[in-house]
Amino acid sequence: MEQAVEQVEGADKVIVTAYTSNTNEAQQQLVEELQSTGKEVIVTSMRNPYNIMAFPDIEANVLTYGFEEISVEALAKVLTGEVNPAGKLPVTIPELYDYGHGLSY
Secondary structure: HHHHHOOOOOOOEEEEEEOOOOOOHHHHHHHHHHHHOOOEEEEEOOOOOOHHOOOOOOOEEEEEEEOOOOHHHHHHHOOOOOOOOOOOOOOEOOOOOOOOOOOOO
């Protein structure tokens, strides 16, 4: 964790991939440590829409519903601006987002 925080010193933004972080304290701590650097932190939630519950104040959260190669390739295209993301939640995220919530740009 210490090494990850050190590596973001020269970065403008930090992208961190999360997987079941809503139940994984180590992932939660990593994101908190990265946020403490003052850098903009973007969480990419792989497979689990509930990850956002661990980071309700994160600057940005991009969700894929899988972690297979096709999902990672699609995520890369979104992060580089090659495609515009769009989608709607198939679940309710308690106290944050209702079923059907979605954003696009």
